[in-house]
Amino acid sequence: MIxxxxxxGEGPALVMLHGLMGAAQNFGGLARRLGQTHRVLAMDARNHGASPHAPGMDYTALAEDVAETMAARGIDRAAVLGHSMGGKIAMMLALTRPALVERLVVADISPVRYAAPSRAYVVAMQGLALTPGMTRRDAMAALLPAVPEEGIRGFLLQNLVFDGEAPRWRVALDSIAAGMGAIEDFAPPAGARYDGPALFIRGTRSDYVLPAYMPAIAGFFPHAQHAAVEAAHWVHSENPHAFLAALEPFLAA
Known part of the structure; x- marks a missing residue:
């Protein structure tokens, strides 16, 4: 899939991969900054943003989508940065197609299975009645009981498109819901490892990168480096200056 x-920007290629329910546009300011030194390619995952909709959300398929898109744009090797679900896609690409990945950056995720609250968010989005005349404010209020955090509601509703009588979802909710087990999991081929440079940037107020996960990271990525940013899960948007301070020297090395 393309x-x-x-x-x-121009320069060495840098692929950027967003998280669940995100889109390439989420990297806006960060992509523009990195575009001063790199050819930045921020990609919408399948079933997200403006990318095609298709069944299958396992990381092998998602990584192959990235590989196909790189090939279509004439890129045979790139630095690859991914956040959350995008970090798992980036890790799978590095483990299954290491020749494509010049260096790897993983933002606030680990190569482990999670029992995350994301499944509840998908159910809440599926249950939202999209009625004629509904406004974004109406949708925010309707999601409140299931998703009390205002920031998360706003993030999810970035996927709501108001271009007709009733709003519609840009994301393929049914395909994402059917693939939640695969999204929460991480199952690379037996014996897979990536011997290139890797940087794991975690948020200090996040529980997605814990000491218990370090053996898994070291097993798959023996040359992994680590950095901590004062932030929760959305490290690149919550503290972009500290995120760039950790990222840019690694990309320039």
């Missing part, structure tokens, strides 16, 4: 890609 993914919708937002491209900016």
């Amino acid at each position: 993914l919708n890609t937002v491209e900016t």
